[in-house]
Amino acid sequence: MNSSQPDAISGLAAQKRRGKSFSGVTEIGLSMIQDRKSFFAWLQAAPMMLVFALFFLLPLVFVTIVSAWDYNEYEMIPAFSLRGYTDTFEGCVADLPDLCTILKTYLKTLQLCLMTWSLTLLIGFTVAYFLAFHIRSKTWQIVLTLLCTIPFWTSNVIRMIAWIPLLGRNGLVNNALEGMGLIHQPLEWLLFSEFSVVLALVHLFTFFMVVPIFNSMIRIDKRLIEAAYDAGATGWQTLVNVVIPLSKPGIVIGSIFVITIVMGDFVTIGVMGGEQIASAGKIIETRLNALQFPAAAANAVILLGITILIISALTRIVDIRKEL
Amino acid sequence: MTTTAALELVQLTKRYGSVTAVDAIDLKIPAGSYCCLLGPSGCGKTSTLRMIAGHESATSGDIIVGPKNVTDLPPAARNTAMMFQSYALFPHLSVIDNVAFALKMKGVAKAPRHAEANKLLELVDMQAYAARLPAQLSGGQQQRVALARALITSPQILLLDEPLSALDPFLRLRMRTELKKLQRELGISFIHVTHGQDEAMALADIVVLMNGGRIEQQGSPREIFNHPRTEFTAKFIGGHNVIAVGGETFAVRNDRLLLKKPGEAVAGPSIAGTVSEVEYQGTYVRVAVAADGGADISAQLTESQFDAANYIVGERVLATWDPALASPLKTRNPVTVTSSEQAA
Numbered sequence: 001m002n003s004s005q006p007d008a009i010s011g012l013a014a015q016k017r018r019g020k021s022f023s024g025v026t027e028i029g030l031s032m033i034q035d036r037k038s039f040f041a042w043l044q045a046a047p048m049m050l051v052f053a054l055f056f057l058l059p060l061v062f063v064t065i066v067s068a069w070d071y072n073e074y075e076m077i078p079a080f081s082l083r084g085y086t087d088t089f090e091g092c093v094a095d096l097p098d099l100c101t102i103l104k105t106y107l108k109t110l111q112l113c114l115m116t117w118s119l120t121l122l123i124g125f126t127v128a129y130f131l132a133f134h135i136r137s138k139t140w141q142i143v144l145t146l147l148c149t150i151p152f153w154t155s156n157v158i159r160m161i162a163w164i165p166l167l168g169r170n171g172l173v174n175n176a177l178e179g180m181g182l183i184h185q186p187l188e189w190l191l192f193s194e195f196s197v198v199l200a201l202v203h204l205f206t207f208f209m210v211v212p213i214f215n216s217m218i219r220i221d222k223r224l225i226e227a228a229y230d231a232g233a234t235g236w237q238t239l240v241n242v243v244i245p246l247s248k249p250g251i252v253i254g255s256i257f258v259i260t261i262v263m264g265d266f267v268t269i270g271v272m273g274g275e276q277i278a279s280a281g282k283i284i285e286t287r288l289n290a291l292q293f294p295a296a297a298a299n300a301v302i303l304l305g306i307t308i309l310i311i312s313a314l315t316r317i318v319d320i321r322k323e324l
Numbered sequence: 325m326t327t328t329a330a331l332e333l334v335q336l337t338k339r340y341g342s343v344t345a346v347d348a349i350d351l352k353i354p355a356g357s358y359c360c361l362l363g364p365s366g367c368g369k370t371s372t373l374r375m376i377a378g379h380e381s382a383t384s385g386d387i388i389v390g391p392k393n394v395t396d397l398p399p400a401a402r403n404t405a406m407m408f409q410s411y412a413l414f415p416h417l418s419v420i421d422n423v424a425f426a427l428k429m430k431g432v433a434k435a436p437r438h439a440e441a442n443k444l445l446e447l448v449d450m451q452a453y454a455a456r457l458p459a460q461l462s463g464g465q466q467q468r469v470a471l472a473r474a475l476i477t478s479p480q481i482l483l484l485d486e487p488l489s490a491l492d493p494f495l496r497l498r499m500r501t502e503l504k505k506l507q508r509e510l511g512i513s514f515i516h517v518t519h520g521q522d523e524a525m526a527l528a529d530i531v532v533l534m535n536g537g538r539i540e541q542q543g544s545p546r547e548i549f550n551h552p553r554t555e556f557t558a559k560f561i562g563g564h565n566v567i568a569v570g571g572e573t574f575a576v577r578n579d580r581l582l583l584k585k586p587g588e589a590v591a592g593p594s595i596a597g598t599v600s601e602v603e604y605q606g607t608y609v610r611v612a613v614a615a616d617g618g619a620d621i622s623a624q625l626t627e628s629q630f631d632a633a634n635y636i637v638g639e640r641v642l643a644t645w646d647p648a649l650a651s652p653l654k655t656r657n658p659v660t661v662t663s664s665e666q667a668a
Contacts, residue, residue, distance in 0.1 A: 223412035226379050231426035231477070232400030241428070245416045 060304075067297035076293045084298030088283075102283070106306070109280040112194065112269065113262045116201040120258050121251065123202065124209025128250070129243070131210070132217035133225075145214065148207045160200060160271045167191040167199075192274025200272045201262055208261070209254035216250030217243070252318045256311050263307050280306075328355040328512045329390030329403060329480040331376065336385035338371045345371040347537035348385065353515065353530060355390075355480075358507050360524035361517045363534035364560070370485060372534070373517045377406040377483050389481060400426075405479035409486045411470035413458040420445065420454040423472045444472035447506075464495045471506070482507075484516040488523060500526060521561050525549065533557055550577075555653050565621040566653065567643075569593050574650040581623040583611060583635065584642045594644035597621070599635050611635050613643055 070081035092100040099107065127148065135141050151159065166172050167190040174186040189195050220243065228238040244251075266281030280303045287296035331353040338346040346368040353359045361369040374380035376387055378399035387395045387402075394402040413422050420441050421428075427437035445451045448468035458466055467487065474482055487503065488496045504527050507514045518524055524531045525545040532542045533556075541548055541557045552558035555566050558575035565576045584590050600620070601612035609630040612622045621643060635641065 221412060223408050223410075224414060227406075227408055227412040227414070228425070228429075230377065230379070230399045230406045231429055231473070233429045237429050241425070242414060
């Protein structure tokens with residue numbers, strides 16, 4: 001599209017350099033140059049394309065195909081059937097107005113997702129704001145941003161186990177609260193509860209909010225803040241009318257990270273929820289363990305569909321391509 | 325329609341750590357005047373403007389707008405408005421929302437604030453672009469929007485931070501004329517920071533020439549051009565030769581320097597030198613002379629004056645001037661032009 005113009009110009013320049021050469025020869029040379037250019041461009045993109053095609057697109061195609069296969073208790077049968085889907089939604093119509101298991105599970109997943117998203121957004125925005133507007137030196141900005149990566153310095157498993165001595169029945173928090181006389185018996189909801197799930201998710205994924213929002217914020221011209229102040233805006237008005245609208249791309253990108261990860265998560269929810277909380281990811285895991293691959297695949301397709309819906313709704317708000 | 329107020333700075337000082345950016349300046353600008361703060365970069369002109377605007381706190385001293393001491397007031401309470409360098413328009417807001425921004429902050433409802441903003445857009449001839457985003461406008465158009473946005477609060481003093489520096493030379497001349505016209509029509513004070521002496525000369529009722537955090541000289545452009553008091557002023561304002569004769573330094577306008585051939589009668593002071601360059605400039609001819617003391621001086625001759633003598637490079641000449649038209653300079657630095665011939 002755009003590249004054709006510079007190419008034409010460089011072609012003209014090449015023609016001039018060659019002087020009297022026949023136009024036919026020049027054209028061949030030109031198209032060869034173009035071919036070679038685009039060949040190298042494709043070559044550069046090839047490794048990533050290959051990885052995507054082999055390990056993402058192809059499996060996705062398989063999953064979609066398998067989701068429409070039949071199965072029995074111990075094997076899948078390569079014949080078209082929507083049993084995977086119908087089994088998943090079994091009883092959903094009959095149970096109305098009560099919610100069936102799958103809908104309840106998705107609602108719970110969405111609820112956890114919403115809680116995690118709003119908390120990571122709130123904390124991430126605040127931290128990014130602090131980094132972008134209150135820290136003047138670039139070095140400190142980098143140092144403090146790196147500090148936000150601390151949760152990633154250990155493996156997921158170790159990190160989650162580490163919560164137990166802190167939040168457990170006889171953990172530090174309960175002991176401290178009891179010691180202060182604030183409570184008389186240990187708080188049960190600290191661990192293996194929705195609270196601990198959200199806590200772990202927020203702890204982990206706030207960083208995914210901080211980075212894109214910070215990236216949007218440092219691009220805000222500081223004079224815009226002054227211009228708002230000059231126009232009589234209060235700090236809060238400046239935040240609402242200038243900073244937040246201009247941070248939107250970062251907010252949306254961060255939200256996509258957090259929402260996609262949390263929607264599909266089953267490890268954190270499993271471990272931190274004491275295997276007591278059902279989630280969309282957990283359903284897939286259970287089906288897989290039961291070797292009901294078509295049903296697992298059907299659930300994966302449903303989850304993918306819902307996640308894509310959420311993301312496309314988010315990208316409606318902001319044209320991300322403009323910001324990259 | 326609009327009211328206007330005088331501005332007074334009293335011993336205004338700004339220090340950044342140990343660096344003094346603005347050093348106890350006193351300045352009075354009458355209501356309704358066009359004032360240019362002129363000076364090289366780092367002279368303190370922008371700091372002064374930002375202190376008047378309220379975007380920089382004064383280390384000491386006072387800023388008085390009309391009858392009110394505004395030194396410690398926030399920008400919006402000072403009856404001033406600022407037009408930022410490269411305009412600082414809100415990129416996510418349409419032209420009309422940019423202009424109406426201050427009214428929105430005051431809680432004015434959408435319909436009346438858009439009506440008011442439209443009036444301002446009409447003033448700067450930009451109504452047709454009301455729905456556009458700043459990025460879809462040219463530099464000159466952005467500037468008009470920035471002007472409208474600054475004017476919507478009906479400020480008594482408009483502060484402009486290098487408003488023309490982001491424009492190409494052609495547009496700069498046009499917007500310069502428009503700024504002056506707008507100031508005349510609105511009748512409010514404009515305080516305009518610039519490092520271009522031509523801009524200041526063309527626009528200002530009062531030029532305040534700053535150097536090293538102090539006011540070097542202030543006055544009307546004609547006063548400053550005809551009576552520079554310091555060597556810095558004479559050099560910065562341009563069009564002058566700084567000549568030292570007998571321990572005193574004078575500034576002599578290029579077009580008031582006369583050249584004589586050796587042997588011609590010379591009335592008044594003079595210095596000898598060699599013609600080093602002759603440049604034809606259309607309306608005048610510039611003759612550069614390397615004075616014997618080592619200084620370079622240049623004379624601006626009319627075409628007929630030049631034709632009468634027809635100086636050529638390498639020729640010996642005497643440069644002379646009417647002492648009544650030379651401005652004696654207070655020099656802080658040692659005299660730059662040393663030895664000179666003196667005629668009776």
